[in-house]
Amino acid sequence: MTKHEPQTAEELLDAVGPAFGKLRRTSLLEVANPVSAKDLSRTLVLNIVQEHTRDSEKEITVGAVAELLGVDPSVASRMVGDNIKAGYLTRAASQQDGRRTVLVLSPEGAELMARFRRHQREAFDYITTDWAEDDRLEFARLMLKYVDSLGRLKDRRAQG
Structure with missing residues (x-):
């Protein structure tokens, strides 16, 4: 586990936050066939676009990317622009409201995400x-359960 193994439930729970921080800092770049550091950063945006457009009726904008990443719209715009420049995303007119511009994963973006998913599994x-x-x-099951709970946070905040 860790160098200093938590002895109590309280110590164990207190160690979770720093462990998540270490997860983020520990690079997947050290595993065989790594995704480049730049593309690893790009996958933050690509993952959101892919996740929120799985249903062919759903669309996503730069503003929604900003909200979902918890960043300023100008930061999201730069991140999206970088993905467009790299050929991973394209802009398109909304099929629901022609005045809006939405983001679409390009075939190259879909391939990068497939490679990234394989890399995550290998890691x-x-x-x-x-x-x-x-x-x-059990760890995989609990991680998925944790992430599902994250998705319900808005609902819990709205309730109370």
């Missing part, structure tokens, strides 16, 4: 290679 397999299979599967 998980590499990092947890010495774990018991039950532990690996």
